Amino acid sequence: EPEVTQTPSHQVTQMGQEVILRCVPISNHLYFYWYRQILGQKVEFLVSFYNNEISEKSEIFDDQFSVERPDGSNFTLKIRSTKLEDSAMYFCASSVDGGSGYTFGSGTRLTVV
């Protein structure tokens, strides 16, 4: 069964450092998303991406966040200057048509120290 692949599975970084989280969506999917889940809390929307541009972003997705689809297969989330409160599980998801349910990747656990 096709799957969404995320790397790395776990990243530890120092506060103020930049991190890039990587995702390979399912090949025929056209809509891409990033969500995060702080430990013990709900899954929160960060950003949606379609046709090489951001479709929608949440209040969480401020200027320190950016997304890119650099090469037609990878989809990345960059956090420019990490804060302690960025520690969370980050999930990439994709959808074939935007209207159906999403397929999630296995997530990247980001720990900011």
Add this chain to the structure above:
Amino acid sequence: QKEVEQNSGPLSVPEGAIASLNCTYSDRGSQSFFWYRQYSGKSPELIMSIYSNGDKEDGRFTAQLNKASQYVSLLIRDSQPSDSATYLCAVKKTSYDKVIFGPGTSLSVIP
């Protein structure tokens, strides 16, 4: 008012029983509704989607939608210990809108 609400649980049911999970949403214009299962430390996994009023069955799972009451439910028949997980209700306003998740209900199936 929170957009998607669920009882946090934990909900405990004996093996073989029916587990009933409930969800309410605030935006009356919402059109698409999903149930995801999330095991501890894992990613959400889509188990059911429902778009029109009534029941939708898939194996041991039945999703029920009542748009007038802004209510979605998930029934799990013949519950198994492997069903023990957190169940996330999720809602989309329009087809191309983002999915908004509820806080989840923790289900424990006791052997």
